[in-house]
Amino acid sequence: MNIKDELLKISANVVIDEKKANYKIIIEDPVKIFDAASSLKNLGFDHVVSVTGVDYPDKVEVIWHVSSYSVEDLKGINLALTLPVKKPERVNQNEAQGNFASKKPPVTVPSLVKIWPSAIFNEREAFEMFGIIFEGHPDLRYLLLPEEFYETWPMRKDFTYNRVNLLKYLRCLLNE
Amino acid sequence: MNEVRKPRDPVTGHIKALAKGFKYLLEPNRMTLDYPAETMKLPPNYRGFFTVDDKKCIGCSMCEMVCPPEAITMVPRIIGEGGKTLPAPEGEKETKGPKRTKRPVVNWGKCIFCYFCVDVCPVDAFIPTQVHDVAFEKDKDYRPSYEEYLKPPEEPYKNAKKVVSKADLKRGVSYEPAP
Amino acid sequence: MSEKIFNIDDLQNINVEGEKYIILQIGPSHPGSGHMRIKVWLDGDIIVKVDPDIGFVHRTSEWLSERREWIKAIPIVERIMLPDTVHANLAYVLAVEKLLGIEPPPRAQYLRSLVAEINRITSHLYGIGIFGIFLGSSTVYMWAFGDREPFIDLMEMLTGARITTSYIIPGGVRWDIPNGFKERAETVLQYMERRLKDYEDIWVKNPVVQARTINVGVLKKEDAISLGVVGPNLRASGVYYDTRKHQPYAAYPNLDFEVPTMKNGDAYDRLLIRVEEIKQSIRMIRQILKDLPEGKIIADQIYNQLNPVMKKNYEEKKRVMFPAFMIHMRPPPGEATAKVEAGRGEIFFYIKSTGDKYPYRFRWVTPSFRNLPFFTHVAVGHRLADLPTIYGSIDYFPPEADR
C-alpha cells in the first residue's frame, strides 16, 4: 500500500517528509473535513494522538494527529490532518480591562469525536487553549484551566494579560 | 502469555503469601539508610551545590544565558590583584571598561541542579560539590551575595557516619563505611 | 460490568438527575485520587457515571516552552513526567534532532536506550507500588519503592542525578559510563530477577489480589483502539503495538526483545504486563551492556564546536560540555514529530520551528492524558471499591496528564 497515493485520493494537498516523520494532509474547506476523516478511518487510522492548534496572525490551523493500532503498515506513521481556519475580525477591543486577560472571538470547526472517540479530551484542551469551538462535541467544557480564563485562549500568540488584575485574581483565590 | 495469567488456587496462594511474609519477617534484609545517623558519600559526578572559581571565571554570561529557571544573575565586580575580584561600588552597574567584570551568583531557591551552567562554561570555572541535603533557615539564605556564594552550603550532620551505597544481591542496596 | 462497546453518545444520554444518586467528590485531596477530582455518581454501590476533573496541577509546560530557548525545554518536560524523566527528555530531543538534522553516534544511541530501560523499570515499579497502596497492601508499596532505589542509584552513578537526569542532549548524551557500572548493573539485575519471584508470592498470585483484579475494569480490544489508550494498558487489551518496534528510535532496532501482550484487558492483565515488561527491560539492559559499541558519545557536529578546554574534559572525564551552539540553537524552519514509548505509554511531540530562537509551536501529549477515557468508560458499572483498582491498574499520574 502506497500511503501517498491513498492520501492523494483524499486531498490534493499532501506533504510527506519521511526524515522528520512528518506526514501532513491539508484540507482547506471545513465542510470536507468530516469526509476526509471518515476516509482516513476507513484507511486504518483508528485513533487520535493529539488535537491541537497552531496560531498564525490571520488564521488558526487545527491539527488532528492520527495514527493506527490495527493496520500493521500504518503503525509507523503519524499523520497530521490539518484544517486552517480564518480568524474572525475582532469585535471589541477591550485589552484586559477588568478581566486579567484580553478576550478574543473563537473560531468554529466540526468536531471529529463521532469518528474518533479518542479525540474527546484532546478537543476539550484545544478548545480552551486556542478558542476552537468543536461543533458536535458532546461535552465541550474547560478541562485544564479554571473558568476565569474563559475566552482568553492563552496559547494564542497574541495572549496578553494584565499583571495587576492577575495578581488581584490570584489574591482572591488565596483568600477563598 | 496465558501461562503467566493462570490463577493460583486460594489455599496454596494464602499459604505461599503468608510463608513469604514470614520469611521476610525473620531474615535480616533492611535496605533503608538510617538517615541522619548515617549519611551517604555520593559519587564524584553527583550534581550538588556548586561554586565558582573566582580566578578562572571570565565573566562571559554564558551560564546566565543557558540557565533554564533563570536562577543565575551576573553581578558587577572589579578586578583586583592576582586575578581576584572585589565588589563594585554601591549602585554601580557598569560591567564594561578597564578592570570591570561580572561574576555569576546562583539563587538556590530557583536552581534545579541541571548543571547546564557547569557544562556550558568555556573555561570550566565552576566547582561542583556533592552537598545536596541543606535546609535554609531564612528566605534570604538561598539568595546569597557573591561572597557568600563563593562558599557553598556546608554539609549538615557532620558527626554522622559516612557510608557508600553498594549493589547487593540480597538487599538491593547495602551500605558500607566510606573509605 | 461494562460489557458494551464505548459509544460517544452515552456521555450525553446518561441521566443522573434526581435524589436517587449519591454524588461523591473524590479528590482533589483524598488518599485515593492523586492531584485530580473524580466526580462519581453512585446508584447504591454501583458507579453510574464518572467525570474526571483534571487540571489541578496544570503547569503550562507548552506555554513556557514556547517562550524559552530550545535547550531550556529539557528540564521543563522532565519535571512534568517525574517517574519517566528520561523518556520525556528523549522524546523532546528526538524531535529537535529531526529538525536540526543531527544523528547521534551509535554509542550514544545505546546509552540512551540503557537509561531509558532503567527508567522504564523504575516507572513500572512505581506503578505497581501505587497499585499496591490503592488496594491496601503497604508491603508492595514499600517494596516497589524500595526496589526502585538500586535502579535510581544506577542512574545517579551514570548521570549524576537521581530522577531529573537531563542526560540526553541534542546530538548525544552528557556523560559516558563510569568505571564499575557494568558490574553493579549486573548485580542489580540479578537482585531484581530474584525479587520478582517474591512479588509473585505476595502480590501477583495473592488470592486477595486475584479476587480484586480479575475481570475488573475490562477494556475490550475494540474499545482500546477507538479510545486511543496507550502503553501497557493497550497491550493488556491485546493490541500489538509498541513504539519501540513500530517507530524505532535510539538503539531499539538493534536490540532483541519481545513485546508482551495479554488478551483479557482487565486490571490483572495490566498488572501482569508490567511485570513482564520489567523482565524484558532486564533482558535489554544485559544486551546493551554486552554490545555497547565503542566511539564518541556526541555527534561530530557538536564535538567540533567544543573549545580546547572542553575537548580536554571530554577526553579525560568522558564528559560532554555544551558549546555555545546549545544556547543559540536555531533549528531550520519546519515541523517534526517524535514518539517515544515511555513507561506508562507513548509520548508524542509535535514541534514547529520558524527558524527562531524559541519554538513556534511546542505540542506534546503524555500517556496519562491519553489514558483518561478509562475513568469515563471502564469504571461505569463497577462498584465504588473497584474505582481504586481501576485507577491503580492504569498507572495514572495526574501531573503528567495535566502537563
Add this chain to the structure above:
Amino acid sequence: MNFIPIPLIIWLIEDLLYLIIFPGLVTILVLVIIIIWLERKIAAKVQMRFGPLWVSKKIGGALQSLADLLRYSFQEAIIPEKADKLAFILAPGLMFAFATIALIFIPVGPYYSALFPSYYTILFSVALIIITPIFAIIVGWASDNKFSFIGALREGFLLISYEVPFLLSVVSMIVIFRTYNYISAVQSQLNFLPGIILNPLAALTMLIVMIRTTGRFPFDITEADSELVLGLFTEYSALFFGVGMATPYVELYNFSLIFSLLFLGGWWPLNVNVMNPLYGLFLPGLVVVIKAFIVMAILVFLRAVYPRYRLDQAVRSGWSYVLLLSVLSVILSIVEVKFLR
C-alpha cells in the same frame, strides 16, 4: 503482718483490681500501645525498613505510640457544624466503653474475675461484644459525611454477615464443653485436650470473625483509605479519633482472650487449685494474657501480607464459606460429643 491475711485483702479489692489494673484498663492501655508499635514494626520488617525509631531510639521506638497518644490528646477537637453533636461526641466513647465492659465477664483465672462467678459468662461476654459495632454505625451516621456514611453502611453489612458464624462457633464450643462458663470450659480442656484440637473448624471460624470484626487486613473494608478516606472516622480529630482508633485493638484484645480461653486451653499448662495470691490469682492470668498477645501479634502480622477484599466479596464469603464452616463446626462438636465421650 500476720494479722492481715493477704488473700482476704485481694479478695476484697479484687473487682477493682481486675477492672483497673490487670487485665483491665491499664493492661489494655499498655497492650494497645505495644501492639500498635509491634504492628508497625512487623510491617516495617517485612517491608525492609526500620519503622518507628526516632522516638526512644534505644528501645526501638517503642514509645512512638505513646507519643501519638499525647499528640491526639493535645490536638484541637473539631466538631463539624452539621454533625449530630451529641452522637458525634458520645459514640466513640460508648464504643470504647462497651468494648471494655465485655471484659468483666471474661475471667483470666479460676479464682480471679471481676464479678462473682456466673454460670453464663460466655453468653454475657459474647452479647456485649456484639453490641460494640452498633456504636460504630452511630459514629458513621453522626458525622454527616458521605464517606463516613458509606463506611457505616459497610460496617452494618459486615456486622450482620459475620455475626452468625461467630455465634455458631461459640455455640459449637459450648456444645463440646457442656457449659456456659469460661472457667469450667478451661477446666474441661485441662482435663482432656485444648479446644483448637477438639474443634479446629470452630477455631478457624473464630479467627476469621476476629479479623473481620476488628478490621484487620484483608477485611479492612470500613476504613479503606483509598476509597473512603478514613471511613467512619473521616471527620474525627483529637482524642475522639484516638479513642476510635484504639477501640478495634480493645476488641481484638477481648477476642484474643476469648480465643485463648476457649481454644488454647486458658491457663494451661498451669493447673491451679490453691488459693495463693500470686500463684492462684495472677500467674494464670498472665499466661492467658500472653497467649492472647501472641494471637494478637499473629493477626496484626496479616497487614504485611494482604491487601483488602471488596465489600461484596467479604459479605458473600461471610454468608457462604464462613457460615458453612461454622455450621460444620457445630456438627463436628455434636458428633464428637455423641461418639467420642
